[in-house]
Amino acid sequence: MDLSDADQGSLAEVKHVILVLSGKGGVGKSTMTTEIALALRHAGKKVGILDVDLCGPSIPRMLCVGRPEVHQCDSGWVPVYVDSSKSLALMSIGFLLENPDDAVVWRGPKKTALIGQFVSDVAWGELDYLLVDTPPGTSDEHLSVVENLRKHKLDGAILVTTPQAVSTGDVRREITFCKKIGLRILGLVENMSGFVCPHCSECSNIFSKGGGEDLAKLTGSPFLGCVPLDPQLSSSVENGKDFIQAFPESATFAAINNIVQAVMTSLEAS
Amino acid sequence: MSDVPSNAPEHCPGTASEQAGKSSACAGCPNQKICASGAPKAPDPAIEEIKEKMVTVKHKILVLSGKGGVGKSTFSTQLAHGLASDVSKEVALLDVDICGPSLPRMLGLEGEQVHQSGSGWSPVYVEDNLSVMSIGFLLSSPDDAVIWRGPKKNGMIKQFLRDVDWGELDYLIVDTPPGTSDEHLSIVQYLSSAGIDGAVIITTPQEVSLQDVRKEIRFCQKVKLPIIGVVENMSGFVCPKCKNTSQIFPPTTGGAEKMCADLSLPFLGRVPLDPRIGRSCDEGRSFLSQEPDSPAAAAYHRIIQSIKDYCSHRSRTHGNAD
Ligand SMILES: Nc1ncnc2c1ncn2[C@@H]1O[C@H](COP(=O)(O)OP(=O)(O)OP(=O)(O)O)[C@@H](O)[C@H]1O
Ligand SMILES: [Mg+2]
Ligand SMILES: [Zn+2]
Numbered sequence: 126m127d128l129s130d131a132d133q134g135s136l137a138e139v140k141h142v143i144l145v146l147s148g149k150g151g152v153g154k155s156t157m158t159t160e161i162a163l164a165l166r167h168a169g170k171k172v173g174i175l176d177v178d179l180c181g182p183s184i185p186r187m188l189c190v191g192r193p194e195v196h197q198c199d200s201g202w203v204p205v206y207v208d209s210s211k212s213l214a215l216m217s218i219g220f221l222l223e224n225p226d227d228a229v230v231w232r233g234p235k236k237t238a239l240i241g242q243f244v245s246d247v248a249w250g251e252l253d254y255l256l257v258d259t260p261p262g263t264s265d266e267h268l269s270v271v272e273n274l275r276k277h278k279l280d281g282a283i284l285v286t287t288p289q290a291v292s293t294g295d296v297r298r299e300i301t302f303c304k305k306i307g308l309r310i311l312g313l314v315e316n317m318s319g320f321v322c323p324h325c326s327e328c329s330n331i332f333s334k335g336g337g338e339d340l341a342k343l344t345g346s347p348f349l350g351c352v353p354l355d356p357q358l359s360s361s362v363e364n365g366k367d368f369i370q371a372f373p374e375s376a377t378f379a380a381i382n383n384i385v386q387a388v389m390t391s392l393e394a395s
Numbered sequence: 396m397s398d399v400p401s402n403a404p405e406h407c408p409g410t411a412s413e414q415a416g417k418s419s420a421c422a423g424c425p426n427q428k429i430c431a432s433g434a435p436k437a438p439d440p441a442i443e444e445i446k447e448k449m450v451t452v453k454h455k456i457l458v459l460s461g462k463g464g465v466g467k468s469t470f471s472t473q474l475a476h477g478l479a480s481d482v483s484k485e486v487a488l489l490d491v492d493i494c495g496p497s498l499p500r501m502l503g504l505e506g507e508q509v510h511q512s513g514s515g516w517s518p519v520y521v522e523d524n525l526s527v528m529s530i531g532f533l534l535s536s537p538d539d540a541v542i543w544r545g546p547k548k549n550g551m552i553k554q555f556l557r558d559v560d561w562g563e564l565d566y567l568i569v570d571t572p573p574g575t576s577d578e579h580l581s582i583v584q585y586l587s588s589a590g591i592d593g594a595v596i597i598t599t600p601q602e603v604s605l606q607d608v609r610k611e612i613r614f615c616q617k618v619k620l621p622i623i624g625v626v627e628n629m630s631g632f633v634c635p636k637c638k639n640t641s642q643i644f645p646p647t648t649g650g651a652e653k654m655c656a657d658l659s660l661p662f663l664g665r666v667p668l669d670p671r672i673g674r675s676c677d678e679g680r681s682f683l684s685q686e687p688d689s690p691a692a693a694a695y696h697r698i699i700q701s702i703k704d705y706c707s708h709r710s711r712t713h714g715n716a717d
Pocket of ligand 2: 156181259
């Protein structure tokens with residue numbers, strides 16, 4: 126095998142690589158990754174999702190692919206295509222584990238080693254965007270993903286937060302993390318921002334409101350927008366349905382679309 | 396269970412692994428000889444020191460969840476406040492979330508620092524009978540990020556257990572980070588000799604969360620950690636205007652109660668999604684004392700009572716005084 130070719134790796138034909146991060150768990154990283162991917166596909170892009178959450182992979186369920194068998198070709202693992210037009214590809218590290226429960230008792234170093242290998246070992250082929258969904262926090266796994274992606278290509282990170290202080294506090298530390306390791310912040314998303322009662326249309330700020338935008342100002346990071354708390358979104362994600370296709374009229378769709386437009390503009394301009 | 400010494404190289408397979416001393420990562424590691432010799436792996440001496448230290452702590456409870464953001468820290472603080480409302484009990488909270496410590500804020504202790512005393516680090520007190528320890532007290536600013544690899548986090552947790560001046564305690568509640576990472580393995584391992592009463596597992600009603608929580612339950616089984624029970628959080632939102640309930644996180648597969656029935660685990664109860672809980676936490680106040688008449692407070696009280704009952708039953712059957 127030609128070594129310089131191997132060095133280029135499987136990301137050679139991938140135009141943009143974006144990490145989805147949050148210092149806080151459960152704020153909707155996997156949901157945003159899924160919806161941003163679907164919205165990019167609707168915009169006519171070829172998209173891949175790399176799920177590196179070893180202990181809690183959610184994307185396979187959110188895209189309704191279960192636990193497929195994966196195969197290897199010369200240039201690495203072949204991702205799973207979600208649709209027949211092959212415009213959305215998924216590779217989850219969970220697919221590689223013989224017994225997915227084993228990973229729960231693995232220490233950082235073991236996970237790091239596996240992730241490091243995995244990141245550059247998927248045969249993506251040609252992609253406009255590769256989104257990388259990460260586990261919560263800033264741990265060994267994140268450092269390893271960044272170190273390994275960087276060898277090939279890494280545009281930057283989208284940070285997800287919910288509006289309440291407990292969450293923005295963690296994301297504030299995450300911003301320091303990004304700055305320390307020199308990772309570009311493409312922008313902040315404030316998720317679960319306000320809930321409109323389906324019975325009376327009253328808006329309740331269940332997890333407060335505005336915290337993400339304030340944090341973006343405070344830290345001088347671009348603000349990409351707010352996504353409301355939407356039961357139609359959570360049930361689409363639960364059942365692995367395409368929200369973007371099912372509810373194109375909703376305010377949530379508009380919000381997600383704006384975020385995607387902002388990201389495309391910022392990446393495709395430069 | 397695998398273990399990684401603090402001076403181990405990056406890809407250490409763990410001292411208990413078959414590969415110990417033999418994998419390529421072991422080259423140059425100071426422990427390689429011992430590992431490769433296959434000699435019985437000596438347990439970390441800290442485990443016994445921690446056991447000594449924990450003699451004065453009656454009950455140790457872990458709060459866990461495989462899923463992020465389901466409300467572990469919120470529950471831990473309410474549990475602590477609830478237990479400490481009995482002034483004859485001494486309660487402490489330990490935050491082992493090294494990368495995302497939220498307890499200082501939730502308890503209104505942001506900006507506090509720990510002090511070194513003759514017998515170790517002194518925890519920070521919320522009330523006379525409620526103390527807290529968190530890495531948040533060791534950071535100098537809200538921007539500070541702790542970017543540590545596993546072994547370094549483990550060292551910190553060891554210190555929290557061994558070197559903090561906990562004093563006489565009725566309850567030590569340990570709040571953990573999301574998922575199952577080094578922090579979880581370490582806390583279970585370091586407390587293995589001292590003994591943990593059990594774990595309270597928190598989840599939200601939807602399957603995306605339950606699928607991770609099932610993994611956490613398997614984790615508990617693998618490391619032989621008893622499960623006190625499961626709490627379903629953010630269960631239904633009651634509109635303050637029209638009083639109708641919305642299932643924001645729909646229990647599409649039957650929620651935590653069904654999961655508990657399937658796995659024969661105790662179901663401890665449901666806490667509704669109440670924006671006032673989040674607000675109390677952001678402001679660092681006790682929700683239980685601010686909204687004592689709310690349905691959420693009533694739910695917390697019932698759950699806390701079950702946990703108390705579990706612990707006192709456990710002391711009777713395990714013979715330590717209560
Ligand atoms: N805007 C929203 N409206 C309604 N529900 C949402 C929204 N965003 C996320 N959710 C729901 O919240 C839950 C948590 O989201 P998700 O799993 O994407 O978070 P995460 O940050 O990936 O979590 P983890 O830290 O565990 O990986 C999911 O059930 C999801 O459906
Ligand atoms: Mg996720
Ligand atoms: Zn209403």
